[in-house]
Amino acid sequence: MPNARAQELVEGLQKTIFEFMREHKVTHDEYRVATDLLAETIQAGEQSLLYDIFFEAEVTDIANTGRDGSPEAIEGPFYLPGAPELEAPFMLTQRADEKGDVLLFMGRVTDTAGRPLADAEIDLWHADADGRYSNIDPSVPAWNLRGRFRTDAEGRYKVRTIVPQSYEIPKCGPTGRVLDALGRHCFRPAHLHVKIRHPDVGEMTSQIYFKGGRYLESDSANAVRDGLIAELIRHERDEDLAAHNLDKPYFDVTYNFVLPSGVLAVARAVA
Ligand SMILES: [Fe+2]
Numbered sequence: 001m002p003n004a005r006a007q008e009l010v011e012g013l014q015k016t017i018f019e020f021m022r023e024h025k026v027t028h029d030e031y032r033v034a035t036d037l038l039a040e041t042i043q044a045g046e047q048s049l050l051y052d053i054f055f056e057a058e059v060t061d062i063a064n065t066g067r068d069g070s071p072e073a074i075e076g077p078f079y080l081p082g083a084p085e086l087e088a089p090f091m092l093t094q095r096a097d098e099k100g101d102v103l104l105f106m107g108r109v110t111d112t113a114g115r116p117l118a119d120a121e122i123d124l125w126h127a128d129a130d131g132r133y134s135n136i137d138p139s140v141p142a143w144n145l146r147g148r149f150r151t152d153a154e155g156r157y158k159v160r161t162i163v164p165q166s167y168e169i170p171k172c173g174p175t176g177r178v179l180d181a182l183g184r185h186c187f188r189p190a191h192l193h194v195k196i197r198h199p200d201v202g203e204m205t206s207q208i209y210f211k212g213g214r215y216l217e218s219d220s221a222n223a224v225r226d227g228l229i230a231e232l233i234r235h236e237r238d239e240d241l242a243a244h245n246l247d248k249p250y251f252d253v254t255y256n257f258v259l260p261s262g263v264l265a266v267a268r269a270v271a
Helices: 004-023 028-043 047-064 174-181 238-243 263-270
Strands: 102-110 121-125 146-150 156-162 191-198 202-210 233-235 250-254
Touching: 028 047, 028 174, 047 174, 102 191, 121 156, 146 156
Parallel strands: 102 250
Antiparallel strands: 102 156, 121 146, 121 191, 191 202, 233 250
């Protein structure tokens, strides 16, 4: 039995592509370059990377349009379920000599009525100081800078990690070649990835960027949105360092998440 939604989307997309091909007088050689490129992304393991770089932000923008709560952002190709559950006080799993400045990431999670969401799960993952992700780059220990932790009774969270740096997505494969052909670089601005889950409200996926960071205006994934940029504050006073048992300056960033209403209903409808 035909799937009405599949017919609407696939046949509609086909019609749009036909119109595009006619408008641009696409040749057979160009058509074959495109199909070979898609095949090559699969051989190179870049199919998710290619689609996430070029299309995922648009899907996210559509979901953000006309709804309440904090903006969502792209998941990207490097999320993995099952990250370690952390014990309080929370610190992301990291090497004893993890490179980079200490970062305290903190804030609150509330619903759209401003009520604190206690025991919300925050799933945090990000690149290391050299722009590499664990479980993706074999030189990084498994689950490094990935972890899950929970908000307290007032919906507050605080986790210690390191300040991630901007990074270059793989530039030698098909995705990098397409960006190069378009005159675009392969960098993403420094960011934290989060998923927030609460059993009564639902789940959201987002990213936090740092005010003044490089590549905010030219993100290769075009995923930066104003509501996702937070201030990275440097602390160097002796009493601040002592309070956190640190011997060198550290940074903090505060972001208060408002879990959008209705996401649970959507998630259930498609499950
Ligand atoms: Fe990322």
